Amino acid sequence: xxxxxxxxxxxxxxxxxxxxxxxxxxxxxxxxxxxxxxxxxxxxxxxxxxxxxxxxxxxxxxxxxxxxxxxxxxxxxxxxxxxxxxxxxxxxxxxxxxxxxxxxxxxxxxxxxxxxxxxxxxxxxxxxxxxxxxxxxxxxxxxxxxxxxxxxxxxxxxxxxxxxxxxxxxxxxxxxxxxxxxxxxxxxxxxxxxxxxxxxxxxxxxxxxxxxxxxxxxxxxxxxxxxxxxxxxxxxxxxxxxxxxxxxxxxxxxxxxxxxxxxxxxxxxxxxxxxxxxxxxxxxxxxxxxxxxxxxxxxxxxxxxxxxxxxxxxxxxxxxxxxxxxxxx
Amino acid sequence: xxxxxxxxxxxxxxxxxxxxxxxxxxxxxxxxxxxxxxxxxxxxxxxxxxxxxxxxxxxxxxxxxxxxxxxxxxxxxxxxxxxxxxxxxxxxxxxxxxxxxxxxxxxxxxxxxxxxxxxxxxxxxxxxxxxxxxxxxxxxxxxxxxxxxxxxxxxxxxxxxxxxxxxxxxxxxxxxxxxxxxxxxxxxxxxxxxxxxxxxxxxxxxxxxxxxxxxxxxxxxxxxxxxxxxxxxxxxxxxxxxxxxxxxxxxxxxxxxxxxxxxxxxxxxxxxxxxxxxxxxxxxxxxxxxxxxxxxxxxxxxxxxxxxxxxxxxxxxxxxxxxxxxxxx
Numbered sequence: 001x002x003x004x005x006x007x008x009x010x011x012x013x014x015x016x017x018x019x020x021x022x023x024x025x026x027x028x029x030x031x032x033x034x035x036x037x038x039x040x041x042x043x044x045x046x047x048x049x050x051x052x053x054x055x056x057x058x059x060x061x062x063x064x065x066x067x068x069x070x071x072x073x074x075x076x077x078x079x080x081x082x083x084x085x086x087x088x089x090x091x092x093x094x095x096x097x098x099x100x101x102x103x104x105x106x107x108x109x110x111x112x113x114x115x116x117x118x119x120x121x122x123x124x125x126x127x128x129x130x131x132x133x134x135x136x137x138x139x140x141x142x143x144x145x146x147x148x149x150x151x152x153x154x155x156x157x158x159x160x161x162x163x164x165x166x167x168x169x170x171x172x173x174x175x176x177x178x179x180x181x182x183x184x185x186x187x188x189x190x191x192x193x194x195x196x197x198x199x200x201x202x203x204x205x206x207x208x209x210x211x212x213x214x215x216x217x218x219x220x221x222x223x224x225x226x227x228x229x230x231x232x233x234x235x236x237x238x239x240x241x242x243x244x245x246x247x248x249x250x251x252x253x254x255x256x257x258x259x260x261x262x263x264x265x266x267x268x269x270x271x272x273x274x275x276x277x278x279x280x281x282x283x284x285x286x287x288x289x290x291x292x293x294x295x296x297x298x299x300x301x302x303x304x305x306x307x308x309x310x311x312x313x314x315x316x317x318x319x320x321x322x323x324x325x326x327x328x329x
Numbered sequence: 330x331x332x333x334x335x336x337x338x339x340x341x342x343x344x345x346x347x348x349x350x351x352x353x354x355x356x357x358x359x360x361x362x363x364x365x366x367x368x369x370x371x372x373x374x375x376x377x378x379x380x381x382x383x384x385x386x387x388x389x390x391x392x393x394x395x396x397x398x399x400x401x402x403x404x405x406x407x408x409x410x411x412x413x414x415x416x417x418x419x420x421x422x423x424x425x426x427x428x429x430x431x432x433x434x435x436x437x438x439x440x441x442x443x444x445x446x447x448x449x450x451x452x453x454x455x456x457x458x459x460x461x462x463x464x465x466x467x468x469x470x471x472x473x474x475x476x477x478x479x480x481x482x483x484x485x486x487x488x489x490x491x492x493x494x495x496x497x498x499x500x501x502x503x504x505x506x507x508x509x510x511x512x513x514x515x516x517x518x519x520x521x522x523x524x525x526x527x528x529x530x531x532x533x534x535x536x537x538x539x540x541x542x543x544x545x546x547x548x549x550x551x552x553x554x555x556x557x558x559x560x561x562x563x564x565x566x567x568x569x570x571x572x573x574x575x576x577x578x579x580x581x582x583x584x585x586x587x588x589x590x591x592x593x594x595x596x597x598x599x600x601x602x603x604x605x606x607x608x609x610x611x612x613x614x615x616x617x618x619x620x621x622x623x624x625x626x627x628x629x630x631x632x633x634x635x636x637x638x639x640x641x642x643x644x645x646x647x648x649x650x651x652x653x654x655x656x657x658x
Contacts, residue, residue, distance in 0.1 A: 262600070263386065265601055268596070270590040270596075
């Protein structure tokens with residue numbers, strides 16, 4: 001069986017071919033009370049680049065030569081009196097490996113009503129992050145004007161659709177006409193801004209003349225700054241991520257318009273979804289119900305084969321992916 | 330009688346002599362139900378420079394040729410059946426004038442237990458701002474590590490002392506050894522950092538190795554960024570003001586370390602004290618009680634004569650003032 005190991009740290013630069021090494025490894029053997037998991041899909045998150053850099057300190061360090069850390073969906077293919085029977089589909093931090101042994105700790109059974117790989121997207125870290133950030137931090141009220149950056153991404157698209165469910169007016173910011181069309185025509189956003197056309201602040205001013213009550217930011221940098229220029233009184237700024245941080249060397253520029261947080265009596269708040277695992281099962285039930293009622297659309301960008309993992313991760317940073325980036329093994 | 334009029338707007342530059350014009354004006358005459366106020370002290374706030382620029386939009390615009398807007402303490406010297414009898418000392422937005430006529434709207438009677446000019450400082454906008462920001466936004470818990478920038482200023486010194494009253498460990502950041510000595514020896518701060526010596530982030534790391542639970546910022550710019558580098562998990566960042574914004578042309582740099590708000594699960598929030606007038610009287614009673622119990626020290630920097638008003642305002646931006654800047658007429 002094969003594994004992808006971390007071979008270099010992309011500190012202050014984009015991902016490169018030499019960051020990972022594909023190696024053969026001996027087939028793991030489950031002990032008493034353990035299960036053998038065969039990975040069926042891997043899921044990719046922008047945060048994984050930060051993990052490679054040991055940036056942020058909110059997850060355990062990853063060392064050069066370790067199996068690359070990542071989420072996956074796996075099937076139980078052998079059980080020695082372990083937690084689940086053979087055939088069970090589970091999701092969790094598999095890492096970039098074809099097989100692993102586990103006692104089941106840290107894994108959840110896949111939701112019965114949706115495809116297993118939904119646990120990597122709409123029911124996974126992206127969907128849970130959107131839910132927690134939008135409801136718990138954003139505290140929406142019907143009629144709020146909501147702007148979402150990275151709106152066509154796995155998290156942003158859920159956040160924006162949750163805002164529609166909550167009775168809000170929703171503007172998405174995304175890169176390129178295809179993504180913007182999807183936001184309005186498929187995901188039900190009220191409007192979309194293509195940041196590649198520039199003048200994001202001017203476009204947002206035209207679309208939200210009274211300002212934005214909730215800013216849901218996945219991007220940081222210039223896009224965050226443009227949104228901070230348009231805060232409504234009492235706005236809530238949900239800091240979810242900063243993919244623009246990863247695209248360039250060093251630290252991204254801080255938002256020069258942060259002072260509007262004072263002038264507009266606003267709140268900016270961050271969170272880490274890993275803190276809130278006690279709520280995940282309940283959140284997943286709500287998200288699944290919305291999907292089944294066709295009130296929450298989601299897209300999957302499925303690449304093929306274990307060897308495609310590094311390239312799949314890189315797609316997140318060029319914006320090549322359409323929906324949640326996964327790889328089918 | 331005399332007035333200072335706004336003659337130019339200091340947009341993107343420091344204050345200059347030509348920004349104000351001293352003029353003679355006819356003595357105002359109270360009508361039925363009105364009072365004539367003789368201004369006894371003027372008080373000075375960094376925000377006044379923003380008002381001159383019509384920056385922020387949270388107060389009514391001020392036009393060239395208008396009497397300069399500002400707080401003052403005044404004595405009722407004539408009453409034609411007005412709200413208060415002759416001899417009453419009141420505080421409010423007098424503007425930079427020696428006399429004015431009023432129906433009393435927007436003025437408060439000075440607190441009976443402290444000198445009248447306390448209404449410009451520890452019981453005025455600075456004290457109320459410190460109270461609201463520290464308690465309502467900062468939500469202190471005993472044992473919290475608190476860092477205050479602009480700590481020797483009229484607001485920062487109150488915020489830091491309220492933190493001591495609340496059982497917190499308090500670090501102040503101020504400019505120069507005199508101010509730092511006052512913070513520790515008189516105001517009871519646990520430690521002080523002289524930002525003019527540089528390496529604020531390193532000094533703060535040494536003084537708060539586990540991070541800061543509350544950041545109370547009056548400064549913005551590089552000092553705010555240094556504090557954001559040292560957030561504890563769950564930190565509250567109280568955005569109170571940004572005097573560094575006023576010192577230079579254009580927009581100040583945004584805080585590049587804002588991303589720590591995510592990583593440290595922090596909250597950054599702003600407010601405008603003018604929104605909370607319903608609470609002012611109750612806050613003033615608490616603040617006065619702390620002063621009378623000698624748990625809250627305050628300093629006044631009193632310049633002399635109406636003609637000193639422009640220079641007194643300028644002292645805020647060079648850091649020349651020691652405590653609340655006022656002028657005695």
